[in-house]
Amino acid sequence: MKFCNFCGGPVALQIPEDDNRERHVCQSCGHIHYINPKVIVGCLPTVGDRILLCKRAIEPRFGKWTLPAGFMENGETSAEGAARETWEEAAAKAIDLELYRIFDVPHISQVYLFYRCSIENDDFGVGPESLESALFTEQEIPWEELAFPTVRELLREFLEDRKIGQYPIRNTVIEYPRR
Amino acid sequence: MKFCNFCGGPVALQIPEDDNRERHVCQSCGHIHYINPKVIVGCLPTVGDRILLCKRAIEPRFGKWTLPAGFMENGETSAEGAARETWEEAAAKAIDLELYRIFDVPHISQVYLFYRCSIENDDFGVGPESLESALFTEQEIPWEELAFPTVRELLREFLEDRKIGQYPIRNTVIEYPRR
Numbered sequence: 001m002k003f004c005n006f007c008g009g010p011v012a013l014q015i016p017e018d019d020n021r022e023r024h025v026c027q028s029c030g031h032i033h034y035i036n037p038k039v040i041v042g043c044l045p046t047v048g049d050r051i052l053l054c055k056r057a058i059e060p061r062f063g064k065w066t067l068p069a070g071f072m073e074n075g076e077t078s079a080e081g082a083a084r085e086t087w088e089e090a091a092a093k094a095i096d097l098e099l100y101r102i103f104d105v106p107h108i109s110q111v112y113l114f115y116r117c118s119i120e121n122d123d124f125g126v127g128p129e130s131l132e133s134a135l136f137t138e139q140e141i142p143w144e145e146l147a148f149p150t151v152r153e154l155l156r157e158f159l160e161d162r163k164i165g166q167y168p169i170r171n172t173v174i175e176y177p178r179r
Numbered sequence: 180m181k182f183c184n185f186c187g188g189p190v191a192l193q194i195p196e197d198d199n200r201e202r203h204v205c206q207s208c209g210h211i212h213y214i215n216p217k218v219i220v221g222c223l224p225t226v227g228d229r230i231l232l233c234k235r236a237i238e239p240r241f242g243k244w245t246l247p248a249g250f251m252e253n254g255e256t257s258a259e260g261a262a263r264e265t266w267e268e269a270a271a272k273a274i275d276l277e278l279y280r281i282f283d284v285p286h287i288s289q290v291y292l293f294y295r296c297s298i299e300n301d302d303f304g305v306g307p308e309s310l311e312s313a314l315f316t317e318q319e320i321p322w323e324e325l326a327f328p329t330v331r332e333l334l335r336e337f338l339e340d341r342k343i344g345q346y347p348i349r350n351t352v353i354e355y356p357r358r
Contacts, residue, residue, distance in 0.1 A: 001184040001185070002184065002185060002186075002187070003182055003183060003184055003185070003186070003187035004182060004184075005180040005181065005182055005183075005184055005190070005203075005212070006180070006181060006182070007181075007182070008181070008182035008187050011184070018307070020267075021252070024184075033184070034250070035253055036217050036218065036250055036251060036252065036253060037218055037251050037252070037253055038215050039215065039216055039218060039290055071213070071215055072215060072216050072290070073200070073215065073216075074214055074215060074216055074288040075285055075286070075288055076285055077283035077285045077352050078281075078283050078290060078350075079283070079352075080285075088199075099281065099348075099350045102257075102278065102281075102292070104256035104257050104258070106254055106255055106256045106259075107254070109253040109254055111218055111251070111257060111290075111292070113281070113290070128197070168348075169278075169348040171257075171278045173256050173258075
């Protein structure tokens with residue numbers, strides 16, 4: 001970040017008064033540009049005993065399978081965002097959303113909120129961000145072709161939880177080397 | 180937002196290709212400036228049957244009582260952020276953190292993650308963002324002097340949950356009129 005969004009002046013890293021870490025501070029108007037973690041919202045949609053996955057049509061992980069998820073937008077709730085992503089990626093209307101899984105992924109400054117859900121009329125298609133959508137039984141899940149560690153972890157847990165029919169909300173950290 | 184952070188060029192609101200909503204797009208270098216919800220992390224610290232609250236030394240709600248909470252920072256987990264805020268506001272070392280409460284507050288594009296916790300050695304003080312810190316029994320909580328609706332809701336739920344000794348993780352939306 002080099003320039004101020006508000007006045008176009010030069011920005012420098014410095015610790016503002018009453019703060020304890022470096023921020024991007026405008027040297028002209030003084031505006032402080034905070035950069036904070038992003039929220040990723042998504043769904044784990046099921047139809048009977050099958051799970052809906054989407055094959056990514058975008059980078060990163062083009063061509064890999066994932067659960068519908070993406071950046072939460074301003075003005076929406078996390079459940080609305082998770083349903084919106086399910087629509088955009090799988091042309092499916094998510095219903096009966098239940099919060100299921102929170103991941104912290106600090107090395108990329110992201111927090112994930114995943115909801116379990118059903119699909120209205122069991123009807124789905126292929127959204128613009130996907131090459132393909134499909135339902136998978138436990139045996140059919142393409143474990144080696146999943147896009148992200150969060151998706152793999154979430155699917156494993158869900159299949160375990162399903163055996164006993166209880167879905168506690170969990171939160172853990174996906175660890176990578178810290179910078 | 181008027182200027183690009185990266186090249187200083189003029190920014191205009193437009194819908195990027197492959198997108199479905201307006202973004203701040205640089206008319207010079209093409210950089211898209213996404214603005215996404217922020218995560219607020221906080222703690223509900225207890226010492227025996229008392230709850231630690233802080234009197235705010237900063238706006239908004241200067242002089243009102245709150246739980247230690249604030250914006251999550253890049254590179255930390257939500258639990259680390261909640262503990263950091265507890266240190267900054269109440270000079271208390273949060274330990275044994277357990278995720279307890281998620282709030283969506285869409286009209287201000289925020290997601291709250293609150294943890295229950297204890298305090299190391301039951302030791303606390305007053306952080307730079309607080310005028311005062313104190314422990315409150317249920318009867319002593321200053322309900323009319325609480326800073327935020329999320330804090331009021333969280334305290335009410337916690338006191339109910341404590342009666343039966345179970346603390347399920349909940350998530351609800353704090354509704355205000357949508358824009």
